[in-house]
Amino acid sequence: MARLSVVILNWNGRNHLERYLPSVVAHTTGEAEVIVADNGSTDDSLVWLRLAYPDVRVVRLDRNYGFAGGYNRALEQIDSEYYLLLNSDVEVTAGWWQPLVALLDSEPEVAVVAPKLLSDSNREVFEYAGASGGFIDYLGYPFCRGRILSTVERDEGQYDDCRDIFWASGAVMCCRSSVFRAMGGFDEDFFAHMEEIDLQWRMQLSGWRIMVEPKSRVYHLGGGTLPASSRKVYLNHRNNLAMLYKCSTTTQRIVVAVVRPFTDMAEALGFLLTLHPHKAWAILKAWVSFINWHGMLAKKRQAVERRKRAEGIYRFSIVVRYLCGMRTFNKMM
Numbered sequence: 001m002a003r004l005s006v007v008i009l010n011w012n013g014r015n016h017l018e019r020y021l022p023s024v025v026a027h028t029t030g031e032a033e034v035i036v037a038d039n040g041s042t043d044d045s046l047v048w049l050r051l052a053y054p055d056v057r058v059v060r061l062d063r064n065y066g067f068a069g070g071y072n073r074a075l076e077q078i079d080s081e082y083y084l085l086l087n088s089d090v091e092v093t094a095g096w097w098q099p100l101v102a103l104l105d106s107e108p109e110v111a112v113v114a115p116k117l118l119s120d121s122n123r124e125v126f127e128y129a130g131a132s133g134g135f136i137d138y139l140g141y142p143f144c145r146g147r148i149l150s151t152v153e154r155d156e157g158q159y160d161d162c163r164d165i166f167w168a169s170g171a172v173m174c175c176r177s178s179v180f181r182a183m184g185g186f187d188e189d190f191f192a193h194m195e196e197i198d199l200q201w202r203m204q205l206s207g208w209r210i211m212v213e214p215k216s217r218v219y220h221l222g223g224g225t226l227p228a229s230s231r232k233v234y235l236n237h238r239n240n241l242a243m244l245y246k247c248s249t250t251t252q253r254i255v256v257a258v259v260r261p262f263t264d265m266a267e268a269l270g271f272l273l274t275l276h277p278h279k280a281w282a283i284l285k286a287w288v289s290f291i292n293w294h295g296m297l298a299k300k301r302q303a304v305e306r307r308k309r310a311e312g313i314y315r316f317s318i319v320v321r322y323l324c325g326m327r328t329f330n331k332m333m
Helices: 014-027 045-052 066-075 098-106 177-182 195-205 230-247 250-273 277-292 294-307 318-323
Strands: 002-010 032-039 057-061 080-086 090-092 110-119 134-136 142-144 163-165 172-176 209-220
Touching: 002 014, 002 066, 014 032, 014 045, 014 090, 032 045, 032 066, 045 057, 057 066, 066 177, 080 098, 080 177, 098 110, 098 172, 098 209, 110 195, 134 195, 172 177, 195 209, 195 230, 230 250, 230 277, 230 294, 250 277, 277 294
Parallel strands: 002 032, 002 080, 032 057, 110 209
Antiparallel strands: 080 172, 090 209, 110 172, 134 142, 163 209
């Protein structure tokens, strides 16, 4: 059994592998191995990988199973104490993985550790998708130490403390393989988006902790500053609603059922007013899919309830406080 497996999920990502894999290979040595899990790529990424990095192990999948299904199937074939899931568009730094593993070694109740994510395009600011640890508010909106809604902060060392968080970004998350397997891995029905928050919420309900260790620093290209496609809007809304139905308390579910239709319709109206009708339709489509999922989600919720031991959610709406001018994590808290 390997000590640590750094697993990069690839789908038609030749350009990202060529740009970012060199730093991963250079800075992942010793007890750690680098593995590329290919999600049925149709480009020449595997040909390039074989020629440029013949010693990097490749796990091949027969088609694109999405983030959730791809990782689930790939990790079944990897025997390691710790998994470090890594996007193909992440540049790592010297000594990047050791603080993550050291924290897991020293804290037996911690299941997942996140590094500090900085933007690869502007290295003085946090990266949208994870920053210095993620949280979630009462209505299900994710936010981070360093990013509230669309406001991204500069990194000035204000979030350099190691602490408990609610979720680690799927772009870079180090977790115990035993816990990942015990929880059944990612929910494959999600395909992509929100599956890492859903998994870590279920972990916490089973008594595990999630932490951030900013001594580990990486640079993520990400998509937070790029226009969101209608597909991304659809998956984010559908999966967020499904996650809330599965994992939240009865009281929270009632509040979400009353308030979220209004906030989501307001967002859809905003898309219509800015001439993005396909994104407005994506939100409506997400609600239709969520309602159609109710029978299946009820069974999943029952499975979560049987494991439930604890929870920790920000007990207010970040949207309301954002509109009141609280646009940084420190002010929000």
